[in-house]
Amino acid sequence: MAVIAHLRVPADSFELGRILELEADGTIELENMIPMGEKAVPFFSVSEDVRESFERNVENHPSVDRIVEVTRHDSERLYSLDWNVSRDVFFQGIIDLQGQLLSGTGTVDTWEFEIRFLTHERLGEFQDHCSNAHIPLEVGRIYNPVRPGTGMWYGVTGPQREALMCAVQGGYYSIPREMSTQELADELGISDQAATERLRRAIETLTENTLVAMQEERDEEFEQPLDS
Structure with a gap:
């Protein structure tokens, strides 16, 4: 590998x-x-x-x-x-x-x-x-890269990483929520719509290149015929 x-x-x-x-x-x-x-x-x-x-x-x-x-x-x-x-x-x-x-x-x-x-x-x-x-x-x-070409950040871009890390560290996903979408957007210096979209793309890319890729690799292993 x-x-x-x-x-x-x-x-x-x-x-x-x-x-x-x-x-x-x-x-x-x-x-x-x-x-x-x-x-x-x-x-x-x-x-x-x-x-x-x-x-x-x-x-x-x-x-x-x-x-x-x-x-x-x-x-x-x-x-x-x-x-x-x-x-x-x-x-x-x-x-x-x-x-x-x-x-x-x-x-x-x-x-x-x-x-x-x-x-x-x-x-x-x-x-x-x-x-x-x-x-x-x-x-x-x-x-080990999970999916070829994704690099150490699994395909997540710099701005997407910044948005995701800021959201997690700021309590955006905490219960109860400690950071609003507007506060996150202000922290990043972008609009609230852009902040939401940046988070969506980051989560989608991260999931595709880790969990989904790992599941696909596991499925392919089980599809391989057994040696006779």
């Missing part, structure tokens, strides 16, 4: 972390890794407060062939990076073991990744790979 692992790595312990070096507080979000021939092209967003030093460091790095600004949005810019992934032992290990990079966030000192592996054994092989390469790897939460 596939597993998703949350990993933390020092920024200076792998090639891409050194390429994307930050000189000040800020973050880099790795949006995607697109295979293009023998290369893996990362797309990542950079906050405006570190953009200038980031561009200067990346453009001067010997492993980088080209960096392209793809889009701008408010205080962030999206870039693509043309680089030689074979020089990066960390990412080459992900590719060789057929891991799928779901997310990555970098700061001055540390990168945190969410990576899906086909099995627990593949994750173990990746840990051994990093150990042999002397890459300090801190493994955090490990879990």
Whole structure:
């Protein structure tokens, strides 16, 4: 069964972390890794407060062939990076073991990744790979996704999570109710109708990707013919 692992790595312990070096507080979000021939092209967003030093460091790095600004949005810019992934032992290990990079966030000192592996054994092989390469790897939460593609939040979006957590913590579902729909909406900064709809979508998505998915998987197991 596939597993998703949350990993933390020092920024200076792998090639891409050194390429994307930050000189000040800020973050880099790795949006995607697109295979293009023998290369893996990362797309990542950079906050405006570190953009200038980031561009200067990346453009001067010997492993980088080209960096392209793809889009701008408010205080962030999206870039693509043309680089030689074979020089990066960390990412080459992900590719060789057929891991799928779901997310990555970098700061001055540390990168945190969410990576899906086909099995627990593949994750173990990746840990051994990093150990042999002397890459300090801190493994955090490990879990089995209930439905493929839902990630650690089971498909519930950030705004939906915020609404659901605020409702539960504020007593919206308590008996007697301690928070009204309007109070919840005011807390979230949206209309009462939008708050109700956001809760409905969150509960529906969470139920579909956990209880319903688990029941479907259980039903499929019982439908399998017995070995003769």
